[in-house]
Amino acid sequence: MSVRFELNGEPCGFAGDPLTPLVDILRRExxxxxTKAVCREGFCGACTVHVDGEARMSCLLPIASVAGRRVLTIEGLAPPGAPHPLQLAFEAADVVQCGMCFPGMVMSLSAAFRDRPPESRAEVKTAMTGNICRCTGYERIVDAVLAGLAAERASARESGDV
Ligand code: FES
Ligand code: FES
Incomplete structure (x- = not known):
């Protein structure tokens, strides 16, 4: 079976087993x-990408399910050399240890708060529910997320986007 979809803004095609998980196409082809493949069972969130703007776990998505849809990975989230504010905030807060969880966290959080800032710390925690980190304490990650999203809003205000 042949599947066409958009990957990080470019047309993309796959020919083969329609049940192949999207995460394997992204990583191997x-x-x-x-995009990390850790549990492969929908528990850890490390494989999170955007599909038509929504955060989705790519280990659970057969490639056929993204036919005609827009897939965005961490590599396509921000232009080369200009990291997303959440990436900068994680780095500044020094919360990344092994790093396996962070691309998925950035993808989940950037989708959840694309159009509006979080109203509370609890809302950030809820948005991170599907993303497991085995190295770092979550409170410091939440601090970094709030700082990153605040920086993103300030930058958007400066550029007149909000
Ligand atoms: S690898 Fe997909 S949820 Fe863990
Ligand atoms: S930094 Fe290692 S799993 Fe999160």
Missing amino acids: RFLTG
């Missing part, structure tokens, strides 16, 4: 290794 497209070499987009920022």
Whole structure:
């Protein structure tokens, strides 16, 4: 079976088993290794990408399910050399240890708060519910998320986007 979809803004095609998990196409065929395959069962969130703007776990998505849809990975989230504010905030807060969880966290949070800031710390925690980190304490990650999203809003205000 042949499947066509959009990957990080470019047309993309796959020919083969329609049940192949999207995460395997991304990593093995497209070499987009920022998307991690950890549990492969929908528990850890490390494989999170955007599909038509929504955060989805790519280990659970057969490639056929993204036919005609827009897939965005961590590599496509921000232009090369200009990291997303959440990536900058995680780095500044020094919360990344092994790093396996962070691309998925950034993808979940950037989708959840694309159009509006979180109203509370609890809302950030809820948005991170599907993303497990085995290295770092979650409170410091939430601090970094709030700082990153605040920086994103300030930058958007400066550029007149909000
Ligand atoms: S690898 Fe997909 S949820 Fe863990
Ligand atoms: S930094 Fe290692 S799992 Fe999160």
